[in-house]
Amino acid sequence: MREIDIPFGQPILDVEEIEAVKKVLEGPILAHGPVCAEFENAFSGFTESKFAISVASGTAALHLCLYASNIGPGDEVIVPAMSHVATAHAVEYCGAKPVFADVDPKSGNISPESISNSITERTKAIMVVHFLGLPCEMDAINRIASSIGALVFEDAALALGAKYGNKISGNLATAGCFSFYPIKHVTSIEGGMVTTNDERLARSIQQRKAFGYDHNHQTRVKPGIYDVPVLGYNYRMNEVEAAVGLCQLSKLKDRLKVRMDNYTALKSALASLDEITVFEPRQGKSTSSCYCLNAVLTPDSSINRDNIVQELTAQGIGTSVHYPGPIPMMSYYKEKYDYLPGQFPIAEWLSNKTISLPVAPHVPKGFEHRIATAIKKAIYNARKSL
Ligand SMILES: Cc1ncc(COP(=O)(O)O)c(C=O)c1O
Numbered sequence: 319m320r321e322i323d324i325p326f327g328q329p330i331l332d333v334e335e336i337e338a339v340k341k342v343l344e345g346p347i348l349a350h351g352p353v354c355a356e357f358e359n360a361f362s363g364f365t366e367s368k369f370a371i372s373v374a375s376g377t378a379a380l381h382l383c384l385y386a387s388n389i390g391p392g393d394e395v396i397v398p399a400m401s402h403v404a405t406a407h408a409v410e411y412c413g414a415k416p417v418f419a420d421v422d423p424k425s426g427n428i429s430p431e432s433i434s435n436s437i438t439e440r441t442k443a444i445m446v447v448h449f450l451g452l453p454c455e456m457d458a459i460n461r462i463a464s465s466i467g468a469l470v471f472e473d474a475a476l477a478l479g480a481k482y483g484n485k486i487s488g489n490l491a492t493a494g495c496f497s498f499y500p501i502k503h504v505t506s507i508e509g510g511m512v513t514t515n516d517e518r519l520a521r522s523i524q525q526r527k528a529f530g531y532d533h534n535h536q537t538r539v540k541p542g543i544y545d546v547p548v549l550g551y552n553y554r555m556n557e558v559e560a561a562v563g564l565c566q567l568s569k570l571k572d573r574l575k576v577r578m579d580n581y582t583a584l585k586s587a588l589a590s591l592d593e594i595t596v597f598e599p600r601q602g603k604s605t606s607s608c609y610c611l612n613a614v615l616t617p618d619s620s621i622n623r624d625n626i627v628q629e630l631t632a633q634g635i636g637t638s639v640h641y642p643g644p645i646p647m648m649s650y651y652k653e654k655y656d657y658l659p660g661q662f663p664i665a666e667w668l669s670n671k672t673i674s675l676p677v678a679p680h681v682p683k684g685f686e687h688r689i690a691t692a693i694k695k696a697i698y699n700a701r702k703s704l
Contacts, residue, residue, distance in 0.1 A: 319632055324688070326610070326636035327501025328680040330573075331562070338561040349556045350528070350535050357560040358511070360567050361496075364479075365488040367513035369520035372555040372563075373527050376475040376497025379510040380408035382553060383471045383493045384443065386522035389414050393442040398428035399644040399665035401447040405473050406645045409445070415655075417441070418646045420662045425449060425601055426612070426640075430458035437462075443469040448477035448487055450640060450674075451607035452597065456482050456490045463491075471495065475510075478503040479574040480607035487607070488513040498563055501678070503577075503607060504570055506563030509555045527553040573679045577608035580677035580685070584611050587690035593619045593697055608677055612640065613693070615671040621700050626673060629696035635689055638674040 342353060354372045362370035373379050389395060391413040397405050399418040409416040419432035426449035433444055444463055446454040456470075463470045470491035474480070478496055480487040488494030493516065496502075498509035514520050528534060530550030538544060555563075578599065585596045595614045599606040615621055627637050644665035646657040659666070675689055 320634040322631070322636045323634045324636060324676060324681055324685055326638045326674065326676050327678055329500045329505045330680055331505075332565070335562050335565045338565050339558050342557045342561045347557055350554060351557045353557045353560040353564065354555055357506075357555075357564045357567070360564060361511050362513065364567060364570070365486050365494065365513045367489045367494070368515045369513065369517070371512045371514075371520060371523050371527065372560060373510045373512060373523075374553045374555055375508055376473075376495055376499065376510040377404040377408060378527070378551070378553040379495035379497070379512045380404060380445070380471070380473060381411045382523045382526055382551075383495060383512060383519075384408055384412045384414070384445075386519055386526050387443065387469055387492075389442050392440065394438060394440040396428075396433055396436045396441060396444045397645070398445075398447050398449070399646055399662035400426055400449065400641060400668055401473065401645060402475065402641060403645055403648060404475070405445055405447055406651065414442070415440075416645075416651075418644070418651075418657075418662060420664050421449065421668070423664050423667070425452050425454075425597060425604075426668055427452060427454045428459075430455055430462055433459060433462055437466060437468075441466060441468050443471060445471050445473055446491070447473040447475075448480055448604075448607075450597070450612055451477045451480050451609040452599065452601060453477060453480050453482040453487055453490065453604040453606075455602065455604075457603070460491060475499075475502070476609040477607050479570055481605040483603040489515070492516060493519060498559070498566075503573065503609070504563060504566040506555065506559040506566070509559045509563055526550040574607060576679040577677055578606075580679075580681060581606070581608040581611050584675060584677055584686040584689060587686035588613060588693065591690075591693065591697065592616075593621050594693070610638070610640070610674045611677050612668075613673045613675055614668070615673075617667060617671070619671070620704065621697055623671060623673060625700050626693055626696040629699075630673075630689065630692045633688060633692040635685075635692060636676060639669065639672065640674050641669055643669050 475497035
């Protein structure tokens with residue numbers, strides 16, 4: 319078996335990142351320092367948001383948004399059934415209840431209709447997830463939310479640089495949450511960011527990401543002296559992470575274009591395969607940031623996904639699955655809330671019938687033909703053995 323030479327994801331770190339990290343490590347400040355502030359400024363510029371607050375991870379960003387909005391026991395937050403568990407975990411951390419809504423088969427996104435069907439008198443917020451980078455239908459979702467006085471948060475972990483009309487993700491609702499895990503659009507090794515135009519929310523998140531201090535290191539009147547008026551966490555990003563993230567952000571525009579070009583090339587290479595459909599990267603007002611390409615086996619397809627994945631692996635091509643199960647079918651949620659198979663049919667279908675394929679800038683020229691050839695071979699062999 320050949321080695322994987324086209325991995326599903328791979329961080330691209332240049333000499334610039336290494337020099338920036340060296341500079342931080344040779345200096346006196348490793349935490350809550352000027353590089354984090356610089357990264358935050360650059361990020362708020364990129365997302366056209368008034369505030370950007372650096373945090374330790376995408377999950378910390380989600381948790382802080384809900385916690386700083388005083389969401390807690392007795393409250394409900396509507397989340398899509400199809401996402402990373404972090405989206406629902408953030409709600410659980412607050413002692414609130416995640417209410418799962420099924421997703422749209424053409425995008426994997428939570429739909430305005432399924433949100434409407436999930437509203438109760440306890441609904442305090444809606445956590446939308448821009449699935450694999452394609453923004454949700456935010457006009458309709460924001461309208462529904464304002465009609466019931468609920469907040470809307472964007473889980474934009476895979477949607478950095480995605481557009482909705484002429485607005486950018488992270489600036490489409492109350493606040494946006496980003497992840498800088500190694501294979502995301504921008505990495506800071508681990509890390510995350512919250513963006514918002516709401517000053518009160520921004521101040522509350524800034525305080526709660528650092529133990530609940532009333533004064534940070536820069537604003538203390540006497541060194542070492544502070545009070546703690548609220549419960550806070552240690553969710554800060556460090557200076558090394560910020561240095562990496564800042565270098566990465568400066569390359570994002572070019573890399574987003576490469577992702578879209580790769581997506582388009584792979585989509586046309588797969589176009590002749592009847593067994594596979596591919597999500598459109600532009601739908602309505604939404605333009606995807608093309609985290610990866612989801613090859614979706616048609617519902618009536620008799621082809622086994624594992625056969626295709628095996629052939630791709632044999633040809634040196636890495637794949638992934640987004641996501642391995644609807645969140646409510648994960649044991650923790652299933653047992654806690656008594657969910658049953660069949661309650662979220664589209665999310666179940668996506669988690670069983672899709673293969674996530676690489677389109678990030680690490681893929682070599684001609685990658686699309688290698689992927690299409692491997693998939694064709696797997697389908698041919700599977701048909702032969704029927
Ligand atoms: C949609 C979504 N939200 C949140 C997260 C969690 O981000 P992090 O790993 O930075 O905590 C992920 C991770 O991949 C994700 O896919």
